[in-house]
Amino acid sequence: MSDLLLLGLIGGLTLLLLLTLLAFAGYSGLLAGVAVSAGSPPVRNVTVAYKFHVGPYGETGRLFTESCSVSPKLRSVAVYYDNPRTVPPEKCRCAVGSILSEGEKSPSPELIRLYQKFGFKVFSFPAPSHVVMATFPYTTPLSIWLATRRVHPALDTYIKERKLCAHPRLEIYQQDQIYFMCPLARQGDFYVPEVKETERKFRGPAEASDAQVDGTDAAGVPLETQITDSWMLMGGG
Numbered sequence: 001m002s003d004l005l006l007l008g009l010i011g012g013l014t015l016l017l018l019l020t021l022l023a024f025a026g027y028s029g030l031l032a033g034v035a036v037s038a039g040s041p042p043v044r045n046v047t048v049a050y051k052f053h054v055g056p057y058g059e060t061g062r063l064f065t066e067s068c069s070v071s072p073k074l075r076s077v078a079v080y081y082d083n084p085r086t087v088p089p090e091k092c093r094c095a096v097g098s099i100l101s102e103g104e105k106s107p108s109p110e111l112i113r114l115y116q117k118f119g120f121k122v123f124s125f126p127a128p129s130h131v132v133m134a135t136f137p138y139t140t141p142l143s144i145w146l147a148t149r150r151v152h153p154a155l156d157t158y159i160k161e162r163k164l165c166a167h168p169r170l171e172i173y174q175q176d177q178i179y180f181m182c183p184l185a186r187q188g189d190f191y192v193p194e195v196k197e198t199e200r201k202f203r204g205p206a207e208a209s210d211a212q213v214d215g216t217d218a219a220g221v222p223l224e225t226q227i228t229d230s231w232m233l234m235g236g237g
Contacts, residue, residue: 028142034150036134036158042179043099043172045127047107048077049115050097052194056089063096070118071111074098076173081195091202095123095192099172123192128183132159132166138178147171147178155180 049070051063057080064076081093097120100107112122134155136147152169159166159182166182168190173179183190 024140025142025146028140029137029146029150032137034134034136034154036132036154038130038132038164038184040129041127041131041181041183042133042135042174043127043181044103045125046077046102047100047122047124048095048097049100049112049120049122050077050079050095050192051120052192053094053096054090054198055092057084057092057094060094060096066118067096067098067115067120070115070120071098074100078171079190079192080169080171081167081191091198093195093198095194121192126186126189128185130184132164132182132184134180136178136180138173138176143178147180151178151180155182 049067051066053060053063060078064078067074067076075098077097077099079095081095082091084092098115100111100115100122107122115122132155134151136151137143138147155166155169158164164184165187166184167187168182170181170183170190171178172181
């Protein structure tokens with residue numbers, strides 16, 4: 001085989017590999033448009049089984065795996081409470097798990113006990129009247145990586161331009177779509193009990209005592225305002 005023929009073969013295989021990778025990325029959502037809007041939520045009130053995590057959001061993959069392992073047919077959900085651009089990675093908080101039921105239907109006691117057996121807690125989220133939302137294709141594991149880098153900046157821009165109070169940030173994995181949702185009302189109802197516990201831990205015993213008395217931190221800033229600002233500061237706003 002001549003050197004020219006060998007180079008041609010290598011070049012052809014390289015081109016074929018690149019085309020395959022591009023096709024895979026396109027199928028995963030690389031070229032999908034991201035449309036952000038405000039309106040009715042994509043889901044109703046839900047009951048979820050979750051595990052709370054404090055640390056880099058990149059470490060949450062194992063929690064998704066755990067919740068899916070318990071009941072693979074249930075939809076996965078994640079609630080992110082902090083802006084990773086303004087909060088140190090080791091202090092970022094989130095809750096990850098599965099949706100046990102939606103609407104008026106209650107989860108079965110057997111399902112609750114099953115998740116509790118594996119260390120999950122159960123909590124209910126309401127259906128807010130209005131949310132900021134977006135969707136992204138969920139066709140491959142690469143879709144998740146693409147979504148985090150394309151949808152969140154789009155949400156940040158939409159919220160910042162309109163000066164909205166939209167927090168926390170939810171991701172719901174439903175069939176072939178990832179739903180992103182930021183409540184515009186009843187935000188406090190989406191904060192699991194561990195969030196307040198970590199607020200006290202991070203501020204220290206003295207500051208926590210002050211916050212419990214008048215609802216502010218040591219500098220006099222309302223705790224609810226701090227939580228809101230953690231997302232409002234996204235994108236440098």
